[in-house]
Amino acid sequence: MTGFDFPPPVMPPGVEALRAEVRAFLAQSQAEEGWRPDSDFGSDWSASFSRALGARGWIGMTWPAAYGGHERSALERYVVIEELLAAGAPVYAHWVADRQSGPLLLRFGSEAQRRAILPRIAAGGCYFAIGMSEPDSGSDLASVRTRAVRSGDGWRIDGTKVWTSNAHRSHYMIALCRTGPAGESRHEGLSQFLIDLEGDGVEVNPIVNLAGKHDFNECVFDGVTIPADRLIGREGDGWRQVTGELALERSGPERILSTFHLLAALVEAAGPAPEPRLAEAIGRLVAEFYALRAMSLAVAGRLEAGALPDVEAAIVKDMGTRFEAEVAETLRRAVPLEPVAGDRDGAGGNAPSLASALGASVLGLPSFTLRGGTNEILRSIIARGLGVR
Amino acid sequence: MSDETLRLIEQTADDLFAAESGAARAALAKGEWPEGAWQAFAATGLAQAALPEDAGGAGLAAGLAVLRAAGRHAAPLPVAETMMATLLCHAAGMEAPPGPLALSTTAAGEDGDGSTVRRVPWARFASAVAVVGPEGTLTLRTPADVVEGANLAGEPRDDMALSGPPAAAGTLPPDTDGTLLMALARAAQLRGAMEQALAMTVRYASEREQFGRPLARFQAIQHHLAEIAGEAAASGAAVDAAAEARTPFAFAAAKARASQAAGTIARLAHQVHGAIGYTAEHDLHHWTKRLWAWRDECGNEAHWWRVLGTDAGQGGGAALWPMLVAAGTAGTDAAAAAGEGARP
Numbered sequence: 232m233t234g235f236d237f238p239p240p241v242m243p244p245g246v247e248a249l250r251a252e253v254r255a256f257l258a259q260s261q262a263e264e265g266w267r268p269d270s271d272f273g274s275d276w277s278a279s280f281s282r283a284l285g286a287r288g289w290i291g292m293t294w295p296a297a298y299g300g301h302e303r304s305a306l307e308r309y310v311v312i313e314e315l316l317a318a319g320a321p322v323y324a325h326w327v328a329d330r331q332s333g334p335l336l337l338r339f340g341s342e343a344q345r346r347a348i349l350p351r352i353a354a355g356g357c358y359f360a361i362g363m364s365e366p367d368s369g370s371d372l373a374s375v376r377t378r379a380v381r382s383g384d385g386w387r388i389d390g391t392k393v394w395t396s397n398a399h400r401s402h403y404m405i406a407l408c409r410t411g412p413a414g415e416s417r418h419e420g421l422s423q424f425l426i427d428l429e430g431d432g433v434e435v436n437p438i439v440n441l442a443g444k445h446d447f448n449e450c451v452f453d454g455v456t457i458p459a460d461r462l463i464g465r466e467g468d469g470w471r472q473v474t475g476e477l478a479l480e481r482s483g484p485e486r487i488l489s490t491f492h493l494l495a496a497l498v499e500a501a502g503p504a505p506e507p508r509l510a511e512a513i514g515r516l517v518a519e520f521y522a523l524r525a526m527s528l529a530v531a532g533r534l535e536a537g538a539l540p541d542v543e544a545a546i547v548k549d550m551g552t553r554f555e556a557e558v559a560e561t562l563r564r565a566v567p568l569e570p571v572a573g574d575r576d577g578a579g580g581n582a583p584s585l586a587s588a589l590g591a592s593v594l595g596l597p598s599f600t601l602r603g604g605t606n607e608i609l610r611s612i613i614a615r616g617l618g619v620r
Numbered sequence: 621m622s623d624e625t626l627r628l629i630e631q632t633a634d635d636l637f638a639a640e641s642g643a644a645r646a647a648l649a650k651g652e653w654p655e656g657a658w659q660a661f662a663a664t665g666l667a668q669a670a671l672p673e674d675a676g677g678a679g680l681a682a683g684l685a686v687l688r689a690a691g692r693h694a695a696p697l698p699v700a701e702t703m704m705a706t707l708l709c710h711a712a713g714m715e716a717p718p719g720p721l722a723l724s725t726t727a728a729g730e731d732g733d734g735s736t737v738r739r740v741p742w743a744r745f746a747s748a749v750a751v752v753g754p755e756g757t758l759t760l761r762t763p764a765d766v767v768e769g770a771n772l773a774g775e776p777r778d779d780m781a782l783s784g785p786p787a788a789a790g791t792l793p794p795d796t797d798g799t800l801l802m803a804l805a806r807a808a809q810l811r812g813a814m815e816q817a818l819a820m821t822v823r824y825a826s827e828r829e830q831f832g833r834p835l836a837r838f839q840a841i842q843h844h845l846a847e848i849a850g851e852a853a854a855s856g857a858a859v860d861a862a863a864e865a866r867t868p869f870a871f872a873a874a875k876a877r878a879s880q881a882a883g884t885i886a887r888l889a890h891q892v893h894g895a896i897g898y899t900a901e902h903d904l905h906h907w908t909k910r911l912w913a914w915r916d917e918c919g920n921e922a923h924w925w926r927v928l929g930t931d932a933g934q935g936g937g938a939a940l941w942p943m944l945v946a947a948g949t950a951g952t953d954a955a956a957a958a959g960e961g962a963r964p
């Protein structure tokens with residue numbers, strides 16, 4: 232068969248009780264902490280929220296108990312994280328560590344690395360940054376130039392990483408570095424390292440994004456020396472490892488839900504008897520979301536079965552990020568509304584107006600189809616999955 | 621039913637339609653009923669596939685797998701209509717007549733004015749026409765006073781007078797919606813046709829060379845292929861999810877999503893095929909015409925979007941998420957509306 236099936240996974244028993252538990256927790260947390268709902272996983276950073284989640288056992292859910300995990304299935308984890316996103320909870324702090332850095336360490340890290348770090352992540356108190364992109368290496372990740380060379384008992388690293396989200400407030404970065412010749416495939420000679428952002432002497436320079444926020448950074452490695460035990464996995468295996476990491480980075484429900492709070496706002500604004508054109512616009516989004524969620528769940532089912540559904544994940548991310556943008560566009564047209572930046576419309580506090588929620592999304596949208604791999608690159612991955620190259 | 625049984629059923633259907641469809645399409649193009657192909661299909665018992673297991677079928681998912689295969693091979697037979705009419709008869713406690721059945725449902729504009737039913741698929745060739753009426757009535761009629769029509773793919777779509785008493789009449793259970801069922805069936809056929817359009821387009825792009833290399837080497841073409849694959853995958857996922865969830869919302873979303881994808885896929889498949897795909901001789905049009913026809917039958921995307929968009933607002937913004945999760949989950953209250961077993 233040419234093409235891709237997304238069969239619905241068999242959900243584990245008890246999953247709806249878990250869902251109810253998460254909803255109750257979120258309702259209480261929202262009432263007590265007053266966070267403003269925003270379904271973009273990258274919207275709000277709250278260490279206290281992350282710790283509360285960790286205490287509930289909702290970080291590192293699928294990992295072995297020996298490393299602080301909870302030995303739940305990937306589908307249970309899926310239910311928890313989609314509830315967090317749909318409610319617009321402030322999940323940014325632990326998100327990367329839970330989604331990809333922890334699983335990477337679990338799979339390729341040394342026993343000492345796992346024991347030292349995974350329990351801290353699972354507790355909601357240890358955060359990670361992704362050290363892939365560089366000034367001259369974006370989509371063409373294999374071209375990274377940051378170099379790690381053996382020096383004494385350890386490694387010496389020189390180079391610059393860029394767009395490193397949260398490097399200024401994370402404990403660690405996993406950096407992809409060149410350690411040997413690229414070879415014919417260009418994929419040889421790459422290795423991943425665990426960098427201590429607080430102690431290794433990496434220079435972290437803020438980059439303010441167009442929305443005025445400081446999320447990403449430039450990270451300069453000027454002769455940074457690290458001990459030998461910071462190598463993750465095997466020297467030269469970095470490409471294979473980073474590919475697995477990217478599959479995790481791309482496969483989750485955060486690639487379809489970033490503007491869900493706006494969809495809910497649109498439905499609210501339209502009321503129970505929308506005029507036909509508006510009902511049509513909403514129905515279109517809702518049908519699209521329904522299909523995307525089914526696909527996203529199927530990807531989680533494949534992950535649970537031990538597969539690496541990278542092409543399927545690319546399809547969901549390509550279509551999902553375009554859907555996220557369409558939600559904001561539809562809201563803008565349907566509810567004539569001038570988006571505003573920040574809370575400058577005076578609503579502020581815990582009840583931002585629709586105008587500021589829309590403003591945040593309009594300013595956020597360009598990043599949705601870039602971060603984690605651009606849609607153009609995703610489409611090339613899909614084409615390769617069709618046997619075309 | 622096991623995955624193995626499901627695969628076996630789909631394989632049987634796939635082999636059958638692969639063998640029969642070409643000649644049957646040629647017959648239909650000459651206005652003839654493809655009796656041989658119909659007999660071959662009838663002999664497999666696949667028309668009963670969608671019935672619940674205790675009624676001699678294999679369940680809704682199996683029925684949809686057969687329809688997917690029928691779409692994949694552009695089988696010019698009333699497979700969906702016979703299968704769904706059989707299922708509705710069972711739900712209403714009526715005996716399904718033997719032979720090819722036609723089915724008239726009530727999505728936008730198809731139910732005529734009460735004295736006629738319009739654009740009924742396959743009516744002229746049917747042994748009986750099942751008519752889903754207002755308030756869940758189901759009647760069986762012998763085709764009479766048929767005014768012949770056709771869809772873009774040349775499949776019979778006939779108007780028929782509802783004169784005289786029906787041959788049989790019954791009532792569907794309140795949780796059985798014939799219109800939604802037929803919409804889901806059409807979505808399953810669309811999904812099969814999309815698969816074939818994708819396969820043909822990938823193959824053509826890999827074989828046809830311009831500028832000294834296969835078209836598939838051009839990134840613009842690769843991205844067209846990726847878009848077709850994505851649209852087809854989304855349609856398939858929506859159909860599979862509907863078979864699992866069995867909620868009215870899910871059925872409507874499946875037809876809406878597939879109808880939306882159909883136009884995009886037909887457009888891109890033709891773009892990649894160039895002029896050769898625009899000829900009567902090339903096979904592509906058998907599938908793209910079905911995509912163009914089927915997307916508007918049983919309610920097009922705009923029709924179902926309006927239904928979904930109105931449903932979505934019933935509880936306000938805060939209720940949207942729980943509603944969407946429940947609509948996609950089997951065994952919820954909403955699922956009762958689409959029923960279990962016999963009730964689609």
Ligand SMILES: Cc1cc2nc3c(=O)[nH]c(=O)nc-3n(C[C@H](O)[C@H](O)[C@H](O)COP(=O)(O)OP(=O)(O)OC[C@H]3O[C@@H](n4cnc5c(N)ncnc54)[C@H](O)[C@@H]3O)c2cc1C
Pocket residue numbers: 360361362363364365368369370371393394395396397447597598601602603604605606607608839
């Ligand atoms: C908000 C945000 C957060 C980020 N956080 C991180 C982070 O934490 N860590 C990290 O390592 N990186 C991060 N990134 C970087 C991100 O991974 C890159 O932006 C992305 O991989 C694209 O690289 P680039 O920006 O250099 O664009 P380029 O690769 O230069 O691409 C520019 C344009 O050209 C297109 N293009 C490039 N190559 C091809 C090709 N072969 N075929 C067709 N089109 C092509 C691209 O699709 C894009 O449209 C972040 C980016 C954003 C926007």
